[in-house]
Amino acid sequence: MNKQPIAIHQFHYSASGADAVTNHMLLIQSALREAGIGGEIFAVHRKAPESIAVRPFDVASLWDADLLLIHHSHGNPALPKLLETEIPKALIYHNITPPHFFNHDSHMASLSKLGRKQLGLFEGKILKAFGDSKFNCSELELVGLRKAEVFPLLDLQSPLKVRTAPLQRRRVSGTRTLLFVGKLTPHKNQALLIRTLFYLNQLSSVKYRLVLAGRSDLLFAEYLRLLTRSLGLDHQVTFTGPVSAEELEGHYAQADAFVCASLHEGFCVPLVESMQRQVPIFALPRTGVRETLGRAGFRFTSLEASKMAHAIHASLSDETAIEQVLTAQDQQLITLGVAHNRRKIVDLCSALVKRLRGPEPHRQSPEVYL
Amino acid sequence: MIRIPSHPELETRIEQAAAKSFALKAKEITGYLGLGERAVVSGSRKLKASERLTFHFLQRQFEGDEVFVLRHLVSAGRLVRSTLRRLRGKA
Numbered sequence: 001m002n003k004q005p006i007a008i009h010q011f012h013y014s015a016s017g018a019d020a021v022t023n024h025m026l027l028i029q030s031a032l033r034e035a036g037i038g039g040e041i042f043a044v045h046r047k048a049p050e051s052i053a054v055r056p057f058d059v060a061s062l063w064d065a066d067l068l069l070i071h072h073s074h075g076n077p078a079l080p081k082l083l084e085t086e087i088p089k090a091l092i093y094h095n096i097t098p099p100h101f102f103n104h105d106s107h108m109a110s111l112s113k114l115g116r117k118q119l120g121l122f123e124g125k126i127l128k129a130f131g132d133s134k135f136n137c138s139e140l141e142l143v144g145l146r147k148a149e150v151f152p153l154l155d156l157q158s159p160l161k162v163r164t165a166p167l168q169r170r171r172v173s174g175t176r177t178l179l180f181v182g183k184l185t186p187h188k189n190q191a192l193l194i195r196t197l198f199y200l201n202q203l204s205s206v207k208y209r210l211v212l213a214g215r216s217d218l219l220f221a222e223y224l225r226l227l228t229r230s231l232g233l234d235h236q237v238t239f240t241g242p243v244s245a246e247e248l249e250g251h252y253a254q255a256d257a258f259v260c261a262s263l264h265e266g267f268c269v270p271l272v273e274s275m276q277r278q279v280p281i282f283a284l285p286r287t288g289v290r291e292t293l294g295r296a297g298f299r300f301t302s303l304e305a306s307k308m309a310h311a312i313h314a315s316l317s318d319e320t321a322i323e324q325v326l327t328a329q330d331q332q333l334i335t336l337g338v339a340h341n342r343r344k345i346v347d348l349c350s351a352l353v354k355r356l357r358g359p360e361p362h363r364q365s366p367e368v369y370l
Numbered sequence: 371m372i373r374i375p376s377h378p379e380l381e382t383r384i385e386q387a388a389a390k391s392f393a394l395k396a397k398e399i400t401g402y403l404g405l406g407e408r409a410v411v412s413g414s415r416k417l418k419a420s421e422r423l424t425f426h427f428l429q430r431q432f433e434g435d436e437v438f439v440l441r442h443l444v445s446a447g448r449l450v451r452s453t454l455r456r457l458r459g460k461a
Binding site for chain 1: 371372373374375376377379383384385386387389391392395400402403404405409410413414416417421429430431432433437440441444445448450
């Protein structure tokens with residue numbers, strides 16, 4: 001029986017301070033460490049601040065782990081080398097935005113094409129395939145990675161650090177604030193939200209504003225800015241650029257609704273953030289959004305800006321409807337919490353290591369021996 | 371216009387309210403569905419000439435057909451940026 005402490009390393013091609021995959025790797029590392037399981041994070045491109053320990057990728061540094069979790073979210077030029085290593089591996093698939101959304105950017109389009117093509121390389125080379133949503137698992141099944149399982153993307157069983165008072169908040173000002181959080185990029189379709197805002201401001205004495213929080217694809221951001229100016233909405237649309245965690249809390253606290261017109265999402269974490277902060281959600285039920293929303297939220301049935309505007313205005317003017325939809329969002333949060341929590345991360349990883357090491361005679365604290 | 375899977379009875383109420391206000395506006399404004407597009411066309415005339423040209427290409431790229439030259443411009447931009455970064459790194 002192997003009594004060495006367990007170590008599970010993680011790899012993603014790039015790691016920065018703010019991206020969703022790096023946050024996920026940090027969550028996994030922290031959950032495993034709490035359970036006495038060690039492991040490091042490796043990346044080829046490291047842009048993370050020094051406070052986040054990301055080691056440079058080097059095959060020789062991986063030898064001391066029981067398992068390597070390979071996060072895959074776009075093309076990974078280091079993948080062939082990685083798959084040749086003898087260390088047991090598991091895939092965590094974060095979804096790859098299809099290349100047709102990057103027709104304006106050859107580099108991003110080729111990374112997307114490469115990433116999707118590389119999914120086929122994992123077959124026969126990994127112990128287990130995971131996706132961070134059922135939608136992502138279904139994409140893995142399509143490339144032959146059968147029995148893919150959902151891996152927790154978030155920890156929804158820990159309390160939020162900040163809570164706001166949503167009902168008071170909504171009655172404070174005469175202006176209604178709509179919020180979307182996500183990179184300004186074609187598949188997130190913020191242009192439709194700006195066009196919807198134009199119609200909303202034709203409707204009644206209630207004024208609407210739109211806050212678009214997130215980083216930018218430069219060309220698409222320029223398009224959105226010029227579209228905003230053409231529609232005379234310069235003072236009603238705010239492009240925040242990248243925001244800190246505190247600033248993001250501030251935006252959620254001021255939002256009367258979260259609006260999402262995304263055409264492609266693997267999971268859409270901001271939907272969950274809105275549920276946690278009791279912000280009513282309006283969304284197009286496409287791809288991963290449908291699953292994350294469950295039966296909660298308001299769903300657009302039309303891509304017509306004028307109709308979306310009337311639907312939002314009628315809904316936000318009906319306080320009973322908002323209350324009942326918020327209750328449904330709370331229930332969905334509980335449902336999501338069953339699959340997305342720290343315990344589940346530890347259980348899934350431990351089960352894989354157990355398969356590799358053999359049966360567990362007993363557990364020792366603080367380090368786990370299997 | 372809207373679906374509320376958790377509360378079908380609310381869905382009917384909201385749908386009716388939205389449809390009613392939409393019908394009123396459509397009656398009040400001729401060509402209501404195209405109002406936004408007309409506003410974009412007239413509003414873009416107020417942009418500076420260079421911005422108007424940029425907007426024309428970007429709108430075509432992101433709302434309709436692909437503008438072939440854009441991807442080459444983006445690639446050139448990436449090349450310039452990475453070269454500058456490399457040179458700065460060496461300096």
